[in-house]
Amino acid sequence: MSKGSNPSSVTTTSSQEPSEFIKPYFQQAIDSAQDLYEGSTPNFFPNATYTDFAPETSTALNLTSARALAGNPLLNQSQTEASNILAGNYLNPSTNPYSKALYDQMAGDVISDVNSQFTSAGRFGSGANQEILTQELGQLANQVYGDQYNRERDIMANTMATAPGLGEMDYNDIAKLQGVGVEKEGLEQAKLQDAIARYDYEQQKPYIKLNQYLGSLGASVPSNTIETSPVFRNTGAGLLKGAGMGANVAGQLGMNPLYGAIGGGLLGGFF
Secondary structure (H helix, E strand, O other), X not given: OOOOOOEEEEEEEEXXXXXXXXXXXXXXXXXXXXXXXXXXXXXXXXXXXXXXOOHHHHHHHHHHHHHHHHOOHHHHXXXXXXXXXXXXXXXXXXXXXXXXXXXXXXXXXXXXHHHHHHHHOOOOOOHXXXXXXHHHHHXXXXXXXXXXXXHHHHHHHHHHHHHHHHHHOHHXXXXXXXXXXXXXXXXXHHHHHHHHHHHHHHHHHHHHXXXXXXXXXXXXXXXXXXEEEEEEOOHHHHHHHHHHHHHHHHHHOOOOHHHHHHHHHHHHXXX
């Protein structure tokens, strides 16, 4: 800034508007935006946003529930049989009809043979006859039932190892029933999420529409900018500019350009 300049404030108003040929389209856009804002759209998807169970799935779930509640009949039988084995119910020879029939048959042969021998010797019914008969029948019982007892004890030992697994299998039915419940809960959760999404959408809809409407207006409404800034007058530049203008005017009027430059310079110092 040169010496002698005097600052002042000048208010400049600038206006930016769309071209005349485009204004009707902007107005049309504004009207359309207002119609959209006052209308009912947008809307949430009208149908369900989840998939319901297929008939096959529903049938399968119902059958699974019924089976789980009724239990596995084979498991119940297995557990009952395991209980009988562990209780020692099969250690008694009379519990095996086949072994008892075999023993009775073989015992009859032993009795006939022993009595026949003592009858031939004329000692049938004697104490010796009864003693030998008792020994022979005892040995026969050991042969027939002894092995059966040992096998049954082995079965009992094996059953003890499988008993925990049989007990744990009770929870299979419970797990199956729980699985059905989880599937149904999943569907109900999907229905709930659908309802929540619709509710949330309706709550946000006014704000979405308002923001879109205001955005449309902001994009098309003419904008005016007013800016105020100081302007400084440069005395030296004014003198030079005035002198040039004065000399030019004097030449056009047929006057001496020197006089015109001096007069123009004096006047330019005031601007």
